[in-house]
Every structure is written in structure tokens, then in C-alpha cells.
Amino acid sequence: MGRPSGTKNNMKTPEEKERLIKEFEASKIGPKAFCKKNGIGAEPFRVWRIKYAKYGIDGLKSNTGKTANHKNANNKGIYLRKPKTREEELEIQVIKLQIENERLKKGYTVKGDGARKEYVSTLEKNTK
Numbered sequence: 001m002g003r004p005s006g007t008k009n010n011m012k013t014p015e016e017k018e019r020l021i022k023e024f025e026a027s028k029i030g031p032k033a034f035c036k037k038n039g040i041g042a043e044p045f046r047v048w049r050i051k052y053a054k055y056g057i058d059g060l061k062s063n064t065g066k067t068a069n070h071k072n073a074n075n076k077g078i079y080l081r082k083p084k085t086r087e088e089e090l091e092i093q094v095i096k097l098q099i100e101n102e103r104l105k106k107g108y109t110v111k112g113d114g115a116r117k118e119y120v121s122t123l124e125k126n127t128k
Helices: 014-026 031-038 042-060 086-106
Strands: 108-111 118-121
Touching: 014 031, 014 042, 031 042, 086 108
Parallel strands: none
Antiparallel strands: 108 118
């Protein structure tokens, strides 16, 4: 069971997680009541407490590669990591050309980019 549908996934920094754990330890309420009061899941909070006890604040760092401000990062698709060598750059270029080639075989091309991306038929007749 994950996050309830329609709710936002709020990433917490290791410092925020540590603050919540220390608040819980100082409080006299149970973990479920504390989590409900602070709007966090009971299971992730339990995992944070175990990792904090074992590894300290380093155990609270995210392993997903995302950060609290991950929306500003360009970490999607083939741009997940920056190419380091000329060979890797060429591999990415080959992949892009293969995708474009498959589109042309099916009879359409892409014009524009981002939200203005449009698929345009390259065939003379109507394909519907």
C-alpha cells in the first residue's frame, strides 16, 4: 500500500527526517498517532527510525537519485546521466536516429517540441 491517491509526494530532506525522529522520541505518543499528526506514513517513518539508529543521518539520505528539488533537474530518459565520452554521445545520437527512422517508416514525423509537439503525417493519402 502506497501513498493515498490524490495526495502529493513530499520529499523530506535528511535533516527534516532527523528532526521528526527526535520530536517523536521526545513525545509521549505512539508512532501511528505521531505520523498521523505530522502527515507522514507510518511504514516509511518506521524505516527512517531503523536507518537512523543504525547509520545516523547518512542512513536518511534518499537512494532514489531524487532530491527535495528534483523538479528542476533534467533527469529523464536518455538524459539520466551526462555522457562522459564521445562514444556515449554517439550512442545517444544513434538511438535518436533509430527512433526517427521508425517514425518515418510508419508515415509520420514530429514537429515542434515539449508541449507544442505535433505528429504530422508524411503520406499523401489519409491513413485513417
